[in-house]
């Protein structure tokens with residue numbers, strides 16, 4: 114069985130493409146790319162079709178990670194396609210929860226940083242879009258910490 118993950122933020126051009134790139138790198142390095150499939154989406158349709166923000170791409174590139182996503186909007190029909198739907202903040206978690214067609218699908222939605230035991234419950238990956246360059250480095254750091262723990266969780270949970 115393939116385990117499918119979707120990272121979700123607002124625009125799908127900064128945070129969730131970064132989480133997708135970081136997790137893809139971790140999964141590839143663990144030799145698990147046949148077992149785990151990774152994608153990302155936005156709760157808004159504002160940037161559909163766009164590459165990740167150039168600031169996100171450049172920051173990731175400096176860590177040897179290529180961001181290859183094209184923005185898409187997360188729709189109700191997408192819920193059954195994933196086992197894990199990981200929101201970057203509470204606003205996106207709430208948007209996904211109200212979009213979910215039933216409680217079974219709703220239960221797939223979690224906050225990404227809740228997988229990081231060093232983050233207080235409810236922690237968000239802050240939106241870097243309107244801020245300075247350090248915001249993009251912070252997103253990479255936070256996504257890396259959380260995705261390492263997410264991968265450990267999935268490996269335990271699914272025995273891989």
Ligand code: 4NP
Pocket residue numbers: 122123124125126127128129159240241242
């Ligand atoms: P993201 O960041 O949700 O991490 O992709 C944003 C991108 C664009 C906008 C807001 C946040 N925007 O307002 O267009």
